[in-house]
Amino acid sequence: MPKLRDVCSHIRSKNAGPFWITIDLTFPDRGTFDLHSTSPAIGPGAIAAMFDVEPGLVKHFLVPELAVVKISYPRKRPQGGALERDMHGGQQYNRLLEIDMGAPKPVPAIPVPVVDQHTLGGRGHFFVGGSYAGPPEGQTMAGQMFVEVLVPKEVRKPYPLVLLHGAGQTATCWMQTPDGRKGWADYFVEQGYIVYLVDQPMRGRSAWHPADGPTRNYTAQAVEAQFTACAQTTAWSEGKLHTQWPGSGPGRGRRGDPVFDAFYASMVETLVSNEDTAIRTQAAFAALLDKMGPAVLLTHSQGGSFGWAIADARPGLVKAIVAIEPSGPPFNALEGRPRSGLKWGVSDIALTYDPPVDDPAQLAVVAHRSEPHRVACERQQEPARQLVNLQNVPVLVVTGEASYHAAYDHGTVDFLRQAGVQVDFIRLEERGIHGNGHMMMLEANNLEIAACLDDWIAKSTRGD
Structure with missing residues (x-):
């Protein structure tokens, strides 16, 4: 012994x-x-x-x-x-020295990778928003949003960071990668941020009820083509550059690969109506910001379009927005493709324009090619109406080299800038970060990207 x-x-x-x-x-x-x-x-x-x-x-x-x-x-x-x-x-x-320690106590086996939590000082959860609905004799709560808060032992950042996921996902996409590595939530806690994680209303731990409306989900084949095995796609030319999805071997990013299967298991039902989801998310976030005070929003994909609406509702409480490949392009319109959503330009629900807009049909638009080798996207005719509630909110839009967003995120940036919004635009390959698809927070170089975001947030909030 x-x-x-x-x-x-x-x-x-x-x-x-x-x-x-x-x-x-x-x-x-x-x-x-x-x-x-x-x-x-x-x-x-x-x-x-x-x-x-x-x-x-x-x-x-x-x-x-x-x-x-x-x-x-x-x-x-x-x-x-x-x-x-x-x-x-x-x-x-x-x-x-000669104390006999005996046989060490048995330690239960842990069947999955775990992430060290030595910088985490505390955690908690709560719900915000929501209201009772239905007949008096049988009411349920609708529109509430689950929130988890992670507090570092040493808070070193002036504003909390609120992470808002995209379609088909929940807050798990920020917590840990499907191959068991550290996610962005723990990384940002280590940098000294108080981090808030949410499940959008009617998603995950934020209860959905049949009365909320029909749902949709991504098939495994769609996830392969769009997110995890893009190098084999022919739908967009940049897809062949995709190298960062974790895993190895010929099955990487496909059904049967353990990393893919772990990721696909995290996919959940999403409300069909983006407009209804946006209305509930904007209301829940307004309640969250009223409760917690000023914060920085970090949004992804579908959550990106909600971020503009959230800042529009609480411009004094949103100190900056980091939008990872936000829903786009404006009006969901590209060359040869008719409009299919985002009827308020970059949002499915009304934003505050000046001069005011009562009907999105009042937004007169033209096709514009802001980057010569990229597709033309729609923006306003001049003189452009201004998004007055977003003009004092610094914005960063980030796009991966191999993502389908690489073809059109410039259109979202151009639309926002024309409307008076302060926007920085990072194409990751221009920072020497190559091979990323749409789910970059889960990919092999996820922490390298997170460090880039942290640097921008620090610079953009330094004067506060």
Whole structure:
């Protein structure tokens, strides 16, 4: 059986004032600490018996962050006493070296990768928004939104970060990658942000009821073609550049591959009506911001169009928006493709324009090619109406090199800039970050991208 000297990297005893001795047991790593730190062999009872003191007087502290056990007990004789032979308490550790630690306690096997949480100080969850609906004798709550909050031990950022997912997803897309690596939520906690994760209303832990309307879902084949195995697609030319989806082998990004299967298992039903989803999400986020105060929004895909509506409703509380490939292009219209949504330009629901717009048909538009080698997208005829509630909200739009959004996100940027919004636009390949598709927060280089976002947020909120 191992002795204490075999499992510790350092054992030290010392004075803790004239009447106490302190022992420090330092283990070589967190795993060894977890195995032995609570062993009865070094517990208060065993220490009391060894040094002939009352068990109730032994103080026993675990410091897992340092892999240290600290033990204090009263001296039999005060420091400097006539019969005291260990003036500085430095010889007491010798009696500990041969403690028989016995067999370590069994540790249950963990069947999946887990992410270290050493910077997390606390977590909680709550619901915001929602109202009772239905007949008086049988009401249910509709429109409420689940929110989880992660608080770092040391908050170093001036504003919380609220992560808003896209269609078919929930907050799990921010928590951990499908191959078990650290997700953006934990990364941003490590940078010192308070992080809020939400499930859109009528999605995931934010309950859907049949009265809310019909739902849709992505088939596995659609997910392969659009998100995970884009290199095999012919639907858009940039798809062949897709290299960052995690996994290996010929089945990477396809059904039967464990990483793909883990990702597809996370896909959930989405309300068919983007407009109804946008109305409920805007209302729930207004309630959230009213409750928590100013924050930075980080949106993805479908959540991107909701981000504009949220900032329009609470412009003083949204300090910046990071939009990862937001729904687009404006009016969902491309060359050769008729409009199919986003009837208010970049939103399915009304935004505040100046001069005012009562009907989206009042938005006169023309086709415009803002990047010569990209497709033409629609924007307003000049003079363009201004999105007045968004003009003081810094915006970053981020696009992956291999995503289907690479063909048209410039159109969204152009529309917003023309409407007076301060927009920075990052094509990741222009920052030396290559091979990303639409689900970049889950891909192999996800933390490299997160660092790029963190840098922009810091610069954009520095003056606040």
